[in-house]
Amino acid sequence: DAGVIQSPRHEVTEMGQEVTLRCKPISGHDYLFWYRQTMMRGLELLIYFNNNVPIDDSGMPEDRFSAKMPNASFSTLKIQPSEPRDSAVYFCASSFVSYEQYFGPGTRLTVT
Amino acid sequence: GNSVTQMEGPVTLSEEAFLTINCTYTATGYPSLFWYVQYPGEGLQLLLKATKADDKGSNKGFEATYRKETTSFHLEKGSVQVSDSAVYFCALSRETSGSRLTFGEGTQLTVNP
Numbered sequence: 001d002a003g004v005i006q007s008p009r010h011e012v013t014e015m016g017q018e019v020t021l022r023c024k025p026i027s028g029h030d031y032l033f034w035y036r037q038t039m040m041r042g043l044e045l046l047i048y049f050n051n052n053v054p055i056d057d058s059g060m061p062e063d064r065f066s067a068k069m070p071n072a073s074f075s076t077l078k079i080q081p082s083e084p085r086d087s088a089v090y091f092c093a094s095s096f097v098s099y100e101q102y103f104g105p106g107t108r109l110t111v112t
Numbered sequence: 113g114n115s116v117t118q119m120e121g122p123v124t125l126s127e128e129a130f131l132t133i134n135c136t137y138t139a140t141g142y143p144s145l146f147w148y149v150q151y152p153g154e155g156l157q158l159l160l161k162a163t164k165a166d167d168k169g170s171n172k173g174f175e176a177t178y179r180k181e182t183t184s185f186h187l188e189k190g191s192v193q194v195s196d197s198a199v200y201f202c203a204l205s206r207e208t209s210g211s212r213l214t215f216g217e218g219t220q221l222t223v224n225p
Contacts, residue, residue, distance in 0.1 A: 004155075031211050043156075043201070043215050056212070091155055095211040100146060103155035 004104035006092050012110045018080040021107045024073055025094030033101060034067055034077050035091040043091075049075065082111045114139045118202050118216035125192055125223050133187040133219050135176075135202035143204040145169075145178055145185040146213065150199045159187075159200070192223045 005024040013019055025032050033048040047057040052069045060067070064083070069075040079086055089108050093101040119134040137143065144163045148156040160169030162178035162185065169176050174189045185202060202216040 033212075042217055045212070048212060093156075097211065099211060100158045100161060101156075101211055101213060103148075103157070105155050 004092055004094055004102055006090075006104035006107050008107060009105065010108050010110075012112065013082055014112055015083055016081045017111075018078065019082045019086075019109060019111075021077040021090050021092075021109070023075045023077070023092030023104060025075070025092070026096075026102055027073065029094035029096045029102075030072075031095045031097075031101075032069060032075050033093040033095075034075070035093065036088045037091060037106075038088045046077070079109075082109075084111045087111050114143070114204060114206065114214040116202050116204055116214055116216035118200075118219050121218070122220035122222060125221070127194055127223055127225050128191045129223075131187070131189040131192045131196075131221070133200055133202075133221070135185045135187065135216060137183050137185065137202075137204050139183075139204055139206060139214075141206065142180075143206050145176070146203045146205070147174070147176055147185070147187050148201040148203060148215075150201065150218070152198070156201060192221075194223045194225050197221055197223045 007022045034046040037043045046059045047067045049069045067077045087110050089106045091106045093103045095101040115138045117136050146161045147159040149159045150156045160171040162169040165180035167178045176185050176187045199218045199220050201218045203213040205213050
């Protein structure tokens with residue numbers, strides 16, 4: 001298996017622009033997680049899905065952030081409008097039932 | 113609620129030194145415990161895990177034992193290498209929360225030649 005795939009790997013955008021991050025989980029996995037990692041705040045869970053249904057979005061910073069999972073093989077995390085403080089590395093991870101999570105390589109987002 | 117506390121970093125060692133990174137947890141019931149490693153510029157990778165008390169997880173020379181009496185899961189390696197330089201995260205999960213992980217803060221390890 002190719003593992004968790006994220007795109008793009010790097011994104012540089014200007015403040016106010018819409019940003020869409022994409023994730024393809026490992027085939028057969030039924031959980032999908034979105035994390036954000038910064039030096040100041042460490043690793044934060046933003047939202048997670050089970051069988052394509054959002055279970056807990058309490059970590060989503062504010063209404064500018066939204067996430068969707070239209071099917072078992074694809075998820076998006078959208079930021080609109082983006083702000084410089086959103087600059088971070090965003091990770092997607094997937095897992096099967098209650099087994100360990102597998103992380104993608106991350107998307108490094110820079111908002112200028 | 114669930115929580116994980118790791119020893120503060122960063123940790124700097126010379127090659128072939130002994131490594132211990134402390135991890136303690138708070139959780140009800142019987143969580144599963146994990147160590148993840150993050151190499152520079154990469155995502156987190158599972159290093160080892162233990163699913164019940166007294167289990168010992170091991171991988172790549174690293175090991176950790178699930179101690180319920182002390183609620184600990186300390187990571188050890190007898191002889192570190194420069195290639196072990198990375199950030200190490202302790203984590204737990206509860207079956208009742210699916211595979212959602214509660215992570216510690218992470219410990220940066222630097223190994224000098």
